[in-house]
Amino acid sequence: MDIGIIGSGQVAQTLAGKLLELGHGVMVSSRDVTAAKDRGDWGVIPSAGEFAAAQTALGRAAAAGSFADAAAFGELIINATAGEHSLDALQSAGTSHLHGKILVDVANPLDFSRGMPPTLLFCNTDSLGERIQAALPDTRVVKALNTMNAGVMIDPGQLPEETTVFVAGDDQKARDWVSAEVLTAWFGWRHVVDLGDMTAARGLEMWMPLWLRLWGATGTGVMNLKVVTGA
């Protein structure tokens, strides 16, 4: 499958690397492709030689382009931008390029302007997932994977036991497909909890402040929660 990743940072690179390894076509993207390349953002294709090698090995394109390029390229879209830029980036990507597609939103609306740890730009009665779905009514938005760091997203097996990942979104079939394909088949998640419609993104994003404190308390970002239920 061809996958367009909106974003070029650490999360985008980690997802792209895994998706390439799985044999998918991947395009990562930036607002300013030249500037991003100069910054060295293209960690997954760090040199022309490695890019060529990856293309040869995979027989598919591992490419970098504008947000609109990635949106047009992908049959599946992943929003891996910083949450504060997500709506602008998706606007630039173009609603027509995203029409009818599934978009997996892994971002958090973190606000670093108040210092560390970040707070949220909005929450409680609103969420980034809801704002993205409202801005893209013809796109099937699924919130997932925003509750952990990028390394755990693509390799849950590095934790010593099964932990939990969530999906939320207004389109049940899109949630089911993301659960079965992206999370389970591709990334190896075994415990996926479907939280229902996109208002559940509020809770998923509001997990971030506790995650950030846990990161400080445990000293590792290789960490996740496991939901345990009784009888």
Add this chain to the structure above:
Amino acid sequence: MDIGIIGSGQVAQTLAGKLLELGHGVMVSSRDVTAAKDRGDWGVIPSAGEFAAAQTALGRAAAAGSFADAAAFGELIINATAGEHSLDALQSAGTSHLHGKILVDVANPLDFSRGMPPTLLFCNTDSLGERIQAALPDTRVVKALNTMNAGVMIDPGQLPEETTVFVAGDDQKARDWVSAEVLTAWFGWRHVVDLGDMTAARGLEMWMPLWLRLWGATGTGVMNLKVVTGA
């Protein structure tokens, strides 16, 4: 130990029952003791006969009183009111009665005025834990146990594996004592994570929206999170 519980609802009753069973002196409390008794809030002392029996069995007082009565009675104080009423209740309890004491705050600032599920009255850059500590500067406030339902608070062993409980607060010794005594020795928790100062209460209270969606998705409130870390 004599323990004053601020509150008389389900959480207060469940905690009182367990603390009585452990042999502590307990006083639950209400803004209006007569009204609370008429409502049947005193589930732990449902009749004069049982109250007398409990007193005989325990050799200590299982009593009900005003917020001020409970605050004066307790060597340890637990805030088990609904979050929207916590600050008023603690004001009524009297700062002088709470001076120097440890207060365990198990409440969440839930806002039911917008319908179900509830949102939070405030969050992100503020928390109930911080507001209580600010209102009671001479009281050693420890946020704990607000991340689960009352049954799990006092009986974590009903879940099929060890799950996680948290402490936060500005007084390290108070956090340590609550962790070792209340959580571990009394209630049987084995995995206590110390999140540091009271600003961590933001994350602990912001867990509620996800907990509420999980309650809906799993169909049970006998549920908790386990924090799993890798290397």
